[in-house]
Amino acid sequence: MLAADAVRVVAFAGLAAMIVAGRASLPLIIVVAVVETAAGTLFGTTEHAVLRGIVPAEQLPDAVARNEARGYGVSLVGPPLGGLLFGIAHTLPFVANVFSYLGSMIGVALIRRPMRPAREATPEKYGAALAEGVRFVAGEPFLRAVLFIAAPLNFAINGVIFTIVVSLQRHGTAPAVIGLTETVIGVGGLIGAFAAPMMQRRWRPATLTRLICLVATALLLLSAVLMTGVAAAVPIAVTLFLAPACNAALFGRLAATTPDRLQGRVLSVIFLAAGSASAAAPLLAGLLTTVWSGTATMLIFAAAVAVSAVVATVSHGLRQPAPELTTTRQAP
Known part of the structure; x- marks a missing residue:
């Protein structure tokens, strides 16, 4: 995590220096963006993996929900x-x-509790480690x-947000209104993150997962009908209201289910599939908005969510009782 932050410090300091020197170019900006995203992915995966080592097991879902709230809050404040x-x-x-990444480095360095068990005497090679994660x-x-x-x-939600923005642009919507639309969507996720602990205590992870998939399918269909106006963002905001509770419940259980040494490998497999x-x-x-229309594109993404809803409904894996939550924290 420290190395990932250090890379981002160097990348953005270099970009700032090139801007001052008048030598910043589009290829340089793209390189910095790629480096920042790659380092952020490494940091985020590691952050999820070590959570079990520094948070009591029974508090894992709440910890994930708070991290979700942080992410949505930053997404609202950062752009303006x-x-x-x-x-x-x-x-x-x-x-x-x-300075933000320097602050992150200080925060990580101040953690005194071991974040993971001791390394194996002979660490596995990358390919073997990845294969073990896939098998698990x-x-x-x-x-x-x-x-x-x-x-x-993830594919559908990311796609519909982009579709709404593109469709509003094609209809000549003012940039300020488009910004308001994105804000409405982000606020839905932020409020949902704060409500997540209460929702987790009321519903089991399987129920939450089925709920978000079924509700999201219906809301995306409604958003397709409202495609030409800002109102199309409201159903997406409601969908994102449910997302943090579902994520917190699932990742909390994932952290409790997966052995410590496999946390990073398993999360890498999950994030790779969902992120790709x-x-x-x-x-x-x-492409779809250009060839057809925003409404048709929304219907396609709604069909993708319906696939998730079917899996969530028929899956026996979700209905399995959660394992006993036991803490793995070590003495500082």
């Missing part, structure tokens, strides 16, 4: 703050990034269910 800083001076947003996911009914639910669900599908969604949304 970045725009404000960019208006003052073009280098300021990137200098602010440097394939052999656990609960993890298989999560994999086949998360991939189409999600990354492809904007491209597909743009």
Whole structure:
């Protein structure tokens, strides 16, 4: 985690320096963006993997929910703050990034509790470690269910947000209104993150997962009808209201189910599948919106969520009783 933050500090400090020197170019910006995303993925996967080592097992779902709230909060505050800083001076947003990652490094360095068990005497090679993670996911009914639910669900939600923005642009909607639309969607997720602990205590992970899949399918169909206006964002905001509770419940149980030494490997497999599908969604949304229409594109994404709903409904893995939550924290 420290190494990932250090890479991002260097990348953004370099970009800020090139802007000051008047030598910033689009290829350089793309390289920095790729480096930042790669380091962020490494940091995020590790963060999820070590959570079990520093949080009592019975508090894992609440911890995941709080992290979700942090993410949605930052997604709401970050863009306007970045725009404000960019208006003052073009280098300021990137200098602010440097200080934010330095702050993250200080926070990580202040953690005194061991984040994982001791390493094996002879660490496995990368290929063997990845294969072990894939085998473990394939052999656990609960993890298989999560994999086949998360991939189409992430794909669809990421795609519909992009579709709404593109459709509003094509209808000549003012940029401020488009920004308001994205804010409405983000607020739904933020409120849902704060409500997640209460929802987790009321419903089991399987119930929450089926609920979000079934409700999301219906809401995406409604959003397709409302496609030409800002109202199309409201059903998506309601969908994201349910998402943090579902994520917290599933990842809390995943952390409790998976042995410590496999946490990172299993999460890498899950994130790779879900993230790959999600990354492809904007491209597909743009192509479909150009060839057909925003409404038709929304219907296709609704069909993808319906696939998740079917898996969540028929999966025996989700219905298996959760294992006993036992803490693995070590003495500092």
